[in-house]
Amino acid sequence: MLYDLGNFLTTQMMPETPMQAVNILFALIVLMGVRLGLETVARSAELLFPLFILLYTAFVVLIVSNIKLENIQPMLEKGVGPIWSAALSFISIAFLTHIVFLMIFPFVDQPDQARRAFLTGGLIGGLVLVVLIVLAVLVFGPDLTARNIYPSYSLAKKINIGNFLQRIEAIMAAMWFISLFFRLALYMQSIMIAISQIFNLKDDRPLIFPIGMILIVMSVIIYPNVPYQQSWDAKIWTPFSLSMGLFLPLLLLCMHGIRKIWSKKKTGTEG
Numbered sequence: 001m002l003y004d005l006g007n008f009l010t011t012q013m014m015p016e017t018p019m020q021a022v023n024i025l026f027a028l029i030v031l032m033g034v035r036l037g038l039e040t041v042a043r044s045a046e047l048l049f050p051l052f053i054l055l056y057t058a059f060v061v062l063i064v065s066n067i068k069l070e071n072i073q074p075m076l077e078k079g080v081g082p083i084w085s086a087a088l089s090f091i092s093i094a095f096l097t098h099i100v101f102l103m104i105f106p107f108v109d110q111p112d113q114a115r116r117a118f119l120t121g122g123l124i125g126g127l128v129l130v131v132l133i134v135l136a137v138l139v140f141g142p143d144l145t146a147r148n149i150y151p152s153y154s155l156a157k158k159i160n161i162g163n164f165l166q167r168i169e170a171i172m173a174a175m176w177f178i179s180l181f182f183r184l185a186l187y188m189q190s191i192m193i194a195i196s197q198i199f200n201l202k203d204d205r206p207l208i209f210p211i212g213m214i215l216i217v218m219s220v221i222i223y224p225n226v227p228y229q230q231s232w233d234a235k236i237w238t239p240f241s242l243s244m245g246l247f248l249p250l251l252l253l254c255m256h257g258i259r260k261i262w263s264k265k266k267t268g269t270e271g
Contacts, residue, residue: 001180001187002027002219007226012153013173023219026177030184031212034192035205038107041185052178055171056128062159062168063135071141090133092238094126096245097183103190149226152176188215 005026006019014022033041076083101118108114136151139158145151153176156169191211196204223229 001184002215003223005180006219008150012150020220023216027212027216030181030188031208033185034188035208038104038189045182048178052175055175059156059171060131062161063155066158067138071138089238092241094129095122096241098122099245099249100186100190103193
């Protein structure tokens with residue numbers, strides 16, 4: 001994700017700025033939030049959420065005038081078959097990555113409310129992405145949308161109200177930066193919790209700086225170029241996310257159920 005941020009800024013907004021500088025600056029902000037703790041990150045999310053919703057609503061309302069219904073025709077031209085792979089890719093991005101929240105659930109004071117918030121937030125996030133995809137297809141058409149690396153950013157460039165309100169693509173960038181900050185902060189926090197539990201560390205804050213250095217270095221070298229990234233996302237990401245976000249949790253859940261049944265049988269036999 002940090003690579004995506006640096007690549008976006010250096011190709012779309014600040015082409016003369018080195019990617020390393022952008023990644024370091026954003027990573028420092030993420031590390032600052034992680035060091036202040038989960039509660040601070042959660043409260044900042046509460047403060048920024050209304051701003052995100054306001055920007056998103058304004059973006060959707062302003063882009064509606066550019067919609068062309070003929071761009072979605074013909075629908076289901078090749079049947080339902082091609083939809084399954086696209087739906088699987090969407091699920092892997094929008095929902096399977098939420099497995100990271102399971103690392104944070106044990107630290108929540110009210111797990112029942114956290115479970116409901118987890119499901120509600122996942123549905124709202126998925127709906128936000130669906131609306132963006134539909135708008136991109138309605139405005140650009142399926143071919144141009146598929147070829148565009150940042151279709152939502154290109155959508156913002158299409159906004160033109162009376163030749164006065166236009167070129168407000170910074171709205172889309174600000175929304176993306178806000179969501180990216182919280183995703184990176186949660187991933188970093190989960191990695192720190194996992195490492196501290198594996199090595200039985202009492203305090204995980206000393207891990208922030210070394211993990212942050214690894215984050216910055218990996219964001220520069222993880223993808224040699226954009227074609228490699230697109231190939232990796234198309235061929236590797238979906239099975240990887242399925243294994244980590246679906247199959248492994250199901251395996252752990254089955255093992256928990258087997259252990260529970262075995263313990264009951266053992267207790268009944270001893271009794």
